[in-house]
Amino acid sequence: MKLKLVVIRSKDINKLSDFYTKFGITFNKHKHRKGPLHYSSVIDGTVFEIYPLLKNQSEVDSSIRLGFEVENLDALVEQLKLEKIELVQLPQTSEFGRYAVVKDHEGRKIELSERIASF
Numbered sequence: 001m002k003l004k005l006v007v008i009r010s011k012d013i014n015k016l017s018d019f020y021t022k023f024g025i026t027f028n029k030h031k032h033r034k035g036p037l038h039y040s041s042v043i044d045g046t047v048f049e050i051y052p053l054l055k056n057q058s059e060v061d062s063s064i065r066l067g068f069e070v071e072n073l074d075a076l077v078e079q080l081k082l083e084k085i086e087l088v089q090l091p092q093t094s095e096f097g098r099y100a101v102v103k104d105h106e107g108r109k110i111e112l113s114e115r116i117a118s119f
Contacts (some may be wrong), residue, residue, distance in 0.1 A: 007049045009060060010106060013039055016050050019104050022080065023068050062107030073098050073114035
């Protein structure tokens with residue numbers, strides 16, 4: 001089994017796609033037939049999409065936690081600090097590698113990790 005699709009919904013898909021672009025994700029605007037305009041990216045074979053909220057939805061689901069592996073965690077965290085992105089957890093090393101946690105502007109926690117050669 002392989003994860004093929006992750007969809008998150010947003011009040012402002014443009015602002016949210018700009019946020020995730022900071023991690024090196026490249027999005028394309030996409031629309032399926034009569035569906036809403038959204039952003040789509042393929043990350044290592046998994047489709048990651050940002051859709052607008054449903055008509056009956058007034059709030060985003062900020063309980064979703066996403067994780068991305070990045071090339072240089074410390075450099076990225078420094079860049080995010082300069083851009084006033086909320087840091088929940090500064091970079092640290094665990095048994096699984098180095099990681100930090102940030103929040104997007106809608107409250108989702110995003111784990112950024114960097115693989116350590118011995119892992």
